[in-house]
Amino acid sequence: xxxxxxxxxxxxxxxxxxxxxxxxxxxxxxxxxxxxxxxxxxxxxxxxxxxxxxxxxxxxxxxxxxxxxxxxxxxxxxxxxxxxxxxxxxxxxxxxxxxxxxxxxxxxxxxxxxxxxxxxxxxxxxxxxxxxxxxxxxxxxxxxxxxxxxxxxxxxxxxxxxxxxxxxxxxxxxxxxxxxxxxxxxxxxxxxxxxxxxxxxxxxxxxxxxxxxxxxxxxxxxxxxxxxxxxxxxxxxxxxxxxxxxxxxxxxxxxxxxxxxxxxxxxxxxxxxxxxxxxxxxxxxxxxxxxxxxxxxxxxxxxxxxxxxxxxxxxxxxxxxxxxxxxxxxxxxxxxxxxxxxxxxxxxxxxxxxxxxxxxxxxxxxxxxxxxxxxxxxxxxxxxxxxxxxxxxxxxxxxxx
Numbered sequence: 001x002x003x004x005x006x007x008x009x010x011x012x013x014x015x016x017x018x019x020x021x022x023x024x025x026x027x028x029x030x031x032x033x034x035x036x037x038x039x040x041x042x043x044x045x046x047x048x049x050x051x052x053x054x055x056x057x058x059x060x061x062x063x064x065x066x067x068x069x070x071x072x073x074x075x076x077x078x079x080x081x082x083x084x085x086x087x088x089x090x091x092x093x094x095x096x097x098x099x100x101x102x103x104x105x106x107x108x109x110x111x112x113x114x115x116x117x118x119x120x121x122x123x124x125x126x127x128x129x130x131x132x133x134x135x136x137x138x139x140x141x142x143x144x145x146x147x148x149x150x151x152x153x154x155x156x157x158x159x160x161x162x163x164x165x166x167x168x169x170x171x172x173x174x175x176x177x178x179x180x181x182x183x184x185x186x187x188x189x190x191x192x193x194x195x196x197x198x199x200x201x202x203x204x205x206x207x208x209x210x211x212x213x214x215x216x217x218x219x220x221x222x223x224x225x226x227x228x229x230x231x232x233x234x235x236x237x238x239x240x241x242x243x244x245x246x247x248x249x250x251x252x253x254x255x256x257x258x259x260x261x262x263x264x265x266x267x268x269x270x271x272x273x274x275x276x277x278x279x280x281x282x283x284x285x286x287x288x289x290x291x292x293x294x295x296x297x298x299x300x301x302x303x304x305x306x307x308x309x310x311x312x313x314x315x316x317x318x319x320x321x322x323x324x325x326x327x328x329x330x331x332x333x334x335x336x337x338x339x340x341x342x343x344x345x346x347x348x349x350x351x352x353x354x355x356x357x358x359x360x361x362x363x364x365x366x367x368x369x370x371x372x373x374x375x376x377x378x379x380x381x382x383x384x385x386x387x388x389x390x391x392x393x394x395x396x397x398x399x400x401x
Contacts, residue, residue, distance in 0.1 A: 004193065005121065005193055005196050006122060006125060008189075008191055008192055009118050009121060009122050009138070009192075010137065010141050011188055012114070012189060013114075013138060013142045014141050014144075015145070015181050015184055015185045015188070016079075016142075016145075017141075017142040017143070018145040018152075018181065019079070019149065019178050019181040020104075020105035020107075020108050020110075020146060021145065021147065021148070021153070021235075021257070021261065022149035022150070022153045022177065022178060022181075023105060023149075023153075023174065023175070024105055024106055024108035024150075024235050024236050025150050025153050025154065025236070025250070025253055025254055025257060026153055026157060026171050026174055027106055027236050028041055028106075028237070028239065028240045029167075029171065029240075029250065030168070030171040031044065031095075033168050033171065034168065038361050038362055039358075041361055042357050042358040042360070042361030043358055044092075044095065044096060045099075045106045045358070045361070046354050047096055047099055047100050049111065049231075049350050049354030049357070050100065050350075050354045051099060051101060051102075052103060052104075052111040053354060055101070056111075056112050056343055056346055057347045059071045059075065059113035059343070060116045060117060060208070060342060060346065061208035061339075061340045061343055062208070063116075063339040063340075063343070064120070064198050064208060064337075064340060068120065068121050068192075068197055068198075068339060069189055069190075069196065071113055071117055072117055072118070072186075074113075075112050075113045076185045076186030077182075078101065078102045078103040079102065079103045079104075079178070079181075080183055080186075081098065081101065081102045081179075082098045082099070082101075082102025082103055082179075082182075083102075083177075083178035083179025083181075083182060084175075085098035086104070086175035086178075087173075087175040087176045087179065088172075090168075104178075106234060106235075106236045107234035107235055108149075108234070108236070108257070108261075109146070109234075110142075113343065115342065116341075116343040116345075116346045117342070118138075119135070119138075119326055119330060119338070119342050121192070121196035122138060123330040123335070123338055124195070124196055124197075124335065125196065128397075128398050128399045129399050131327050131330065131399075132275050132276070132280065132323060132327040133272045135323035136268050136271055136272035136323045137269070138323070139268035139269075139319065139322050139326075140265045140268050140269045141265075142265070143261050143262070143264045143265025143266075143319060144262060144265045146257075146261040146264075147257070147258045147259070147260075147264075147265065150235075150253075150258050150261060151254045151255060151257075152254070153174055153254055154249075154250045154251035154252070154253060154254025155251055155254065156174065157170040157171065157174065157250050157251075158249075158251045198335055198336050198338075198339075199336065208337065208339065208340025208341075209337050209340050209341065210334070211333075211337070212333040212334060212341060215332060215333075216340075216344055218392075220344050220345040220349075221348065222384055222388050222391075223325075223345050223348050223349045223352070224348040224349060224351055225384045226349070226352070226380075226381055227348070227349035227350070227352035227353040228352035228355060228356055228380060229376070229377040229384065230353055230377060231353035231354065231355065231360070231377075232356045232357075232359070232360040232380075233295065233360075233373050233374055233377040234356075237357065237360055237361065237364070237373060239256075239257065241364060244364060245370065246304040248304065256311070259312055259315075260312060261315070264318055264319040267287075267315070267316055267317050267318060267319045268319040270320060271320040271324050272323065274320065275323075275327070279396075279400055280324045280328040280397055281388075281392060281393060281395075283321070284320075284324045284325050284328065284388070285385045288318075288320070288321045288381065288382075288384075289382055290317060291314055291318040291320075292377075292379075292381040292385075293382070294310055294311075294313050294314035294317075295318075295378040295381075296375055296378035297310050298311050298314065299374045299375070300371075326342075329341055329345055331397030332395060332397060360372075360373040360376075
């Protein structure tokens, strides 16, 4: 039976990931609608991820000392800020400001401080032997939420347009709902109990770390490489690729990413069983490699149907490394380092991911180059798998020792 705090953490993730999925599918369409070039769009997305990185680093490295609940509420306020600005202005510089200072997700996946602090809190209230199982359900809930968010936005936008709203107005209503969902999440964080907090360490900390600093930085560097590859094929970019190559409408895009994220959620649940049998690191690596081979194959499919099938096959195993990676990181650091470890690794992923969009977005403007993001992403992520296994195969979590 899940505890009161665990249920709140799962519900806040559902709300947040629904909002991210709702937002990300139409983000590039909105920016193109207001007249931005692909280069300007790529710059905005990159700066969005850079801003999320800086805010996440500041909040997560202080969360264990100042209070995890307090930092989560601040993050919710930044979501509200971003949604309101995107709803009420088309000024590029104000949008840049909201993207950098606020919290939005061009990828459809986690950004900002929430994931790291929530995982630290969840680990705090969970026995070691159940940690990966809890993380699997936590990720399953998030994946389903992204799926329904991606599906809902297409139908919502088309409904508003059928009622006479312009494309621009329908997109602005999406951003308003995003702000409301941020507010709902903040209210739930107020209901967390002190059990999610940790005793403040009396030793000197560097970036919120002490004993585990070297291993956290090593893992974070590798996670940055993986995220750099992922940044080439973030959900907004892939959605726009389908739009350009196959002229897919928003409602169909929503349905595609609903199915993809639904399958991804199921794959994260299967990861718990595999990790218990084969180990966390083995599950991370040996499910990730075939997933990225399938990713490379997507742009070679001659029809929309075949491209969707291969994409779905990829997503059906693509997230098995996620709960195992998160569980592994939380297991190999001290309890008063967990928010910081999650935050630093998350920042590393954000930095890696933030560089890629400004490189990948312009490629979509050239028919001869528009498939390259898939090839680059898959290749880099396979390299990451081999290096990760070679360097960390001897570092076991407590339950595997």
